[in-house]
Amino acid sequence: MRIKAVFAKKIWTGASEFVEDGMILIEDGKISYVGPRKSLGSDVGIIDAKDSFVTPGFIDAHSHIGLIPEGLDWEYSDVNDYTGPITPQMRAIDAIHFHDIAFKNAISGGVTTVYTGPGSANVVGGIGLITKTSGEIIREEAALKMALGPKRDRGVKSKEPYPTTRMGTVALLRNLFINVKKWMNRELEIDDEKKYQYEIVAKVLKGEMPAKIHLSTSPDEIRAVLALIKEFNINASIDHVFGGDLLAGEIAEAGIPVVYGPPMIAKLYSAFKYVNDKIPVVLANRGVLVAIMTDHPVIPQKHLRFLASVVVRNGLDYNEALKMITINPAKILEIDERVGTLEVGKDADIVISSDHPLKVTSVIERVLINGEIVFEH
Amino acid sequence: MIIKGGILLTPFEQILNPVITIKNGKIVDIEISDDVCHDGEKIIDAKGKYIVPGFIDPHTHIGIHRLEGEGGDPGVEIFDVLTPHLDVVDGLDLFDPAFNDALSGGITTFGVLPGAYMSFGPSVERINIIAGQGAIYKANKREIKRRAFLKIALGEHPKRFLAEKKLTPTTRMGIMAELRNIFTRAKEYSTKKDKKYDPKLEALMAVIKKEIPIRVHVHTVRDILAILRFAKEFDLEVILDHATEAYILKEELKDIPIVYGPIVFSKRGTELANLDSSNLKFMKNLQFTLTTDHPTIPIQYLDLLAGLAVNEGFSLREALALITIKAARILGIDDRVGSVEPGKDADLVVLSGKPFEPDTQVIYTIVDGEICYHRGD
Numbered sequence: 001m002r003i004k005a006v007f008a009k010k011i012w013t014g015a016s017e018f019v020e021d022g023m024i025l026i027e028d029g030k031i032s033y034v035g036p037r038k039s040l041g042s043d044v045g046i047i048d049a050k051d052s053f054v055t056p057g058f059i060d061a062h063s064h065i066g067l068i069p070e071g072l073d074w075e076y077s078d079v080n081d082y083t084g085p086i087t088p089q090m091r092a093i094d095a096i097h098f099h100d101i102a103f104k105n106a107i108s109g110g111v112t113t114v115y116t117g118p119g120s121a122n123v124v125g126g127i128g129l130i131t132k133t134s135g136e137i138i139r140e141e142a143a144l145k146m147a148l149g150p151k152r153d154r155g156v157k158s159k160e161p162y163p164t165t166r167m168g169t170v171a172l173l174r175n176l177f178i179n180v181k182k183w184m185n186r187e188l189e190i191d192d193e194k195k196y197q198y199e200i201v202a203k204v205l206k207g208e209m210p211a212k213i214h215l216s217t218s219p220d221e222i223r224a225v226l227a228l229i230k231e232f233n234i235n236a237s238i239d240h241v242f243g244g245d246l247l248a249g250e251i252a253e254a255g256i257p258v259v260y261g262p263p264m265i266a267k268l269y270s271a272f273k274y275v276n277d278k279i280p281v282v283l284a285n286r287g288v289l290v291a292i293m294t295d296h297p298v299i300p301q302k303h304l305r306f307l308a309s310v311v312v313r314n315g316l317d318y319n320e321a322l323k324m325i326t327i328n329p330a331k332i333l334e335i336d337e338r339v340g341t342l343e344v345g346k347d348a349d350i351v352i353s354s355d356h357p358l359k360v361t362s363v364i365e366r367v368l369i370n371g372e373i374v375f376e377h
Numbered sequence: 378m379i380i381k382g383g384i385l386l387t388p389f390e391q392i393l394n395p396v397i398t399i400k401n402g403k404i405v406d407i408e409i410s411d412d413v414c415h416d417g418e419k420i421i422d423a424k425g426k427y428i429v430p431g432f433i434d435p436h437t438h439i440g441i442h443r444l445e446g447e448g449g450d451p452g453v454e455i456f457d458v459l460t461p462h463l464d465v466v467d468g469l470d471l472f473d474p475a476f477n478d479a480l481s482g483g484i485t486t487f488g489v490l491p492g493a494y495m496s497f498g499p500s501v502e503r504i505n506i507i508a509g510q511g512a513i514y515k516a517n518k519r520e521i522k523r524r525a526f527l528k529i530a531l532g533e534h535p536k537r538f539l540a541e542k543k544l545t546p547t548t549r550m551g552i553m554a555e556l557r558n559i560f561t562r563a564k565e566y567s568t569k570k571d572k573k574y575d576p577k578l579e580a581l582m583a584v585i586k587k588e589i590p591i592r593v594h595v596h597t598v599r600d601i602l603a604i605l606r607f608a609k610e611f612d613l614e615v616i617l618d619h620a621t622e623a624y625i626l627k628e629e630l631k632d633i634p635i636v637y638g639p640i641v642f643s644k645r646g647t648e649l650a651n652l653d654s655s656n657l658k659f660m661k662n663l664q665f666t667l668t669t670d671h672p673t674i675p676i677q678y679l680d681l682l683a684g685l686a687v688n689e690g691f692s693l694r695e696a697l698a699l700i701t702i703k704a705a706r707i708l709g710i711d712d713r714v715g716s717v718e719p720g721k722d723a724d725l726v727v728l729s730g731k732p733f734e735p736d737t738q739v740i741y742t743i744v745d746g747e748i749c750y751h752r753g754d
Contacts, residue, residue, distance in 0.1 A: 071650025102644075105653070264641070266672045277675075297643050303654075306641060309681060312735035360684030360733055 003027050004371055005040055006350060008049035012319065014056050014327045014341035024054070026348040029370035034342055047373070049352045052365055055322065056342050057112025057349030058304050058357075061259045061329035062212070062239050062293035065116045065301050066131075067092060069100040080121035084160040086176060088200040090126025092117045093140045102301055106133045107375045109302030110351035110364050113138065113330075113339050116296075120147035120214040123163065123172050127200065128212065130333055132349075133301075134369045138335055143237070144204050146173065147214035148221045149271075170224050177232045180205055204234055210334065211236040212259075217271050219243035226254045237332050239293065243274030245282040257289040257332045260324075262299045263310040277314045284320060291329035292321075309358045318358050378746060380725065383423030386732065387430055387717045388698035395428065399723040402746035406719055421741060421748075423727050429697060430717050431485025431516075431724030431744065433704035434679050436592075436618050436636045436668040439476065439489055439514070440469040458535070458544060459559055461527055462580040463509030465491045471518050475676055479516040480750035482677030483726035483739045486515050486705070486714050490528045490592065490618075504534040504594065506552055507559070510580065511592065513708055515724070517744040521710060526616065527584050529556070530594035531604060533648040553603055560585075560611050590614035592636070596621040596648040605629065616707060619670075621652045624659040634707045635665035639674045640682055657689040666704040684733030697732060722746075 004026040011019040013034055025033035025044075040046075067079040078095035081087055096116065106114065117128020125145035130138040148169050163169045180201045182188035190198060203209040211234050215221050222244060229236050238244075239259040244251060251258065260280040267275050280290045292308050294301045308321045316324075330340025338347050348371035355362035367375035378399040385395040385407070398406040469489065479487065492508025508528040513521040531552055540547045546555055563581035566572060583589045591613055593604045601617060608615040617623065618636045640654040667686070669679050679700055686696040705715025713722050723746035730737040742750035 068645065070644045071647055073647055101650075108655075264674055264678055266674070268672060297645055299641060300644055300653075303641050306681070306685070309735040310678065313678070313681065318736065358735060360681050360735060361687040363688055 002045070003032075003041075003043065004045040004047060004348075006047045006049060006054060006352070006368075007037065008054040008352065009051045011054045011342060012056075012322065013343060014323065015343050024342060024348070024350065026368075026371040029348055029372070031342060031344055031346050031348050033344065047352075047366070047368075049366070053353045053356055053362070054342070055110075055351050055353070055357055056326045056340060057351055057367065057369065058110045058325040059291075059329040059333070059335075059340060060106075060111055060114040060294050060296065060301055060304050060325070061237070061291040061332050062261070063114050063116050063296035063301055064119060065102050065106065065114055065296045066096040066098060066100045067116055067118070068297050069097045070102040070105070070297065070300070079119040080125070081118070082121060082158055084158040085123040085162045085172060086160070086197060087118075087122050087126055088124050088144055088197050090118050091140070092127060092129045093137070096129065096131075098135050102296065103133045103135070106296075106301040106304075107367055107369070108364065109300075109304060110353070110357060110367055111301050111304050112349040112351075112367065112369050113333075113335065114296075114301065115142055115212075115329075115333055117143065117212065118145050120145070120149065120216075123147060123169055124176070124201070127209075130335060132369055134372075134374055136370070138338070141203070141209055142333060143210045143212040144200065145212050145214065148225060149214070149217055166221060166224065170228065173228060174231075176201060177205060177228075181232075205232060207233075207235050210234075213238050214240055216240040216242050218274055219246040222247050223250065226250060226256065229256060230254065240295075241279060241283075242272065242276070243279075245276055245279045246274070248282050248286045248288070251283060252286040252288050257291070257328075258283055259291045259293050259329070259332060261293040261307060262295045263292060263307045263314075265295075265298065277310055280311050280324065281315045284316060284324075289328055289331060290324055291332050292324045305357050305364075306360065309360050312358055318356055321358055322356075378419045378421070378723075378743075380421045380423055380428060380727065380743075383426040383428055383727070385428045385717060386694065386697065388694055388702045389716060391694070397428065397717065397725070399743075399746045402723055404717060404719055404721050404723050407717065421727065426740060427728040427730065427732060427737075428717070429483070429726050429728060429732055430701040430715060431726055431742065432483050432679050432700045433486045433666075433708070433715060434479075434484055434668050434671070434676060434700070435488040435666055435704050435707050436490060437475075437487045437671040437676060438491075439479065439487060439671055439676060440471060440473045441465050441489055441491060442672055458505050458539060458546075459507045459555060459577065460505055460509050461507045461559075461584075462576040463491055464512075464524060465489050465509060466512050466520070466523050469512070475671060476516055476518060477750075478675060478677045480742045480744070481739060481752075482679060483728070483742050484516055484676055484679055485724040485726070485742065485744045486513065486521065486708075486710070487671075487676070488513050488525070488708060490526075492528050492530060492594070504530045504538050506530060506535050506555055510589075513710060515744055516742070517747065517749050519745065521713070524583065524589065525708070526590050526592045527581070528594070529591050529604075531600040532594070532596055533646055534594070549600065549603065553607065556607060557610075560607075564611070584613060585611070587612070587614050590616050592616045592618050594618050596652075598622045598625055601626060602629070605633070618668075620665075621649055621656075623663060623665070624656040625651075627659065627662065630663055633664065635663060636668050636704075636707060637665045638668050638682065639670045640667065640685060642670075642673060654685045655689055657686050657691070661691070664703070664707075665699070666707050667699045680733050681735065687733060693732065
């Protein structure tokens with residue numbers, strides 16, 4: 001067994017107050033101690049972060065890393081399959097490109113764990129996965145991606161037509177859920193091809209897999225989806241959530257977590273009218289569990305902490321914003337038993353920065369995943 | 378008006394407890410004192426705060442690319458690939474909320490370019506080889522210079538746009554051939570006595586006479602080298618915009634002005650493979666400035682991008698220069714803006730704290746000696 005110790009002036013565990021002049025012990029890649037410094041055996045490897053700032057590794061709860069590889073063209077891009085509007089059978093694990101240089105870059109930005117999955121072209125897009133940026137897959141079936149939007153018909157010749165209105169999109173989802181429920185109750189006969197899809201949707205309806213629902217256009221879309229989530233009692237996060245500030249009360253009351261962003265997104269479309277970087281601040285102040293996404297490659301994943309800084313600029317406290325890229329996404333992705341804070345028993349995913357990592361001018365000096373140094377400045 | 382107290386930070390100096398006197402929109406005097414009588418004048422007390430020159434972004438699409446709801450204008454003619462006779466001011470929307478966003482972020486002057494660069498998927502990327510003539514504006518909507526430069530674009534974007542529109546040319550060779558053709562005709566036109574009026578060639582006269590520069594959208598080494606050869610051949614003033622791979626060409630570019638970035642941006646396609654904010658650390662000896670390319674990055678976050686330069690080894694003042702005096706020089710207006718000196722326009726920003734940090738807020742933005750933005754407590 002190899003033991004390592006990280007010394008630092010300031011340790012932000014994410015679970016309690018700062019530990020000043022503290023120490024983290026790492027055994028077999030897991031954290032075995034966090035607290036004041038104590039005497040160690042001579043066989044312990046020391047990582048002395050000196051005056052630097054230690055935090056948990058950052059977590060991006062919504063991205064397409066490895067599915068739209070950086071610097072490569074469409075031949076390597078596998079994020080939206082226009083087979084039809086309902087494609088739960090698509091799995092990120094079948095397409096992910098772990099040689100995507102973006103993983104290495106993400107690590108240099110302190111990002112240690114990410115969700116990556118299918119895009120928003122389809123109403124049901126497929127299954128996303130959770131992985132460490134070092135390549136260790138944490139969960140192959142992490143969430144089923146669903147998406148609303150103003151117009152999904154891209155003119156592709158698919159087996160089934162795409163809905164062209166919000167009514168049509170919601171109706172399609174509702175119809176799907178009703179049919180899958182009927183099938184689960186043996187009230188509906190379906191062919192084998194449908195069965196392949198229904199088995200996956202059934203996992204969501206049974207609460208075995210969360211839904212990840214893309215909402216980017218309007219508060220009314222959010223309202224419609226909150227009703228749907230309630231009707232079918234689904235475990236879900238709602239993602240992007242532009243316009244969410246106008247519906248903060250309803251989101252808080254429903255208790256549905258939000259993955260906002262990406263902050264700083266270009267308002268390129270008229271459909272982005274409700275983009276507003278105060279949304280995560282408004283929602284957090286109402287008690288909503290909020291995480292920040294890069295939506296990589298929309299913003300390169302390495303800049304996750306920069307996007308959290310943008311949220312600070314919009315009025316949130318540094319440490320609350322830091323939670324939005326550590327423990328909050330861990331909870332939303334249901335991996336908080338392993339990552340998200342620096343607590344005993346959790347993975348030793350650690351970022352060492354020259355100052356608070358959300359200060360734009362602070363430098364990331366070292367990154368550890370499972371106790372191994374994976375980046376040094 | 379008088380601004381008194383705090384710390385005056387400019388690219389050239391740092392002054393404690395300054396007294397800055399402003400008359401008729403100009404800075405008339407900077408004293409160091411903590412006890413000066415100012416009978417009957419408006420006084421801004423900057424005690425405990427930072428005073429910096431108004432920020433400048435040489436490359437935006439403010440007013441020409443508004444897509445909030447109706448009124449969107451891509452700023453690009455789509456049925457012609459060479460449109461030097463277009464003047465961005467003819468399409469400028471002075472009610473674009475981005476003017477106010479700029480003020481709220483301390484940006485007081487910006488370049489406005491036709492030919493917006495759009496980031497989400499090939500179907501909306503539109504760009505011409507020659508898009509038209511740009512202007513320089515203040516955030517208080519006053520025009521500094523009309524027909525200030527000619528916007529040209531090379532590389533993937535015009536290629537893809539033209540191919541989609543079933544227009545030619547569709548290769549880099551073809552794009553340069555088009556440029557060579559029209560500039561050769563413009564040179565002949567400039568010396569011809571009996572000539573038929575040609576609006577396009579007429580528009581190129583100021584460029585041929587080196588009265589205004591060409592500003593060229595480039596990313597890769599090959600496009601940068603192509604336009605340098607071209608500028609030499611036709612004896613043109615050239616400014617490189619975006620210039621992603623400029624950091625590789627330190628020798629060739631040491632005298633060429635560069636508007637770099639945006640340094641945090643989606644890296645889709647092969648052309649942006651080498652985009653990274655860490656490139657800045659190789660660019661210390663280049664004549665460059667930073668940009669948001671608004672709406673690509675919302676204009677109000679310009680200072681946070683400069684903060685990333687500090688992250689890459691630039692001092693606070695060097696980073697400040699990137700979005701003040703260096704930007705003014707590139708736009709050719711450093712006699713008026715970009716620093717705090719007697720005789721210059723009174724474009725000043727009062728910040729709640731140290732520049733570039735996310736929790737630092739703009740308290741006052743002063744343009745031409747008038748308070749255009751004030752953040753209440």
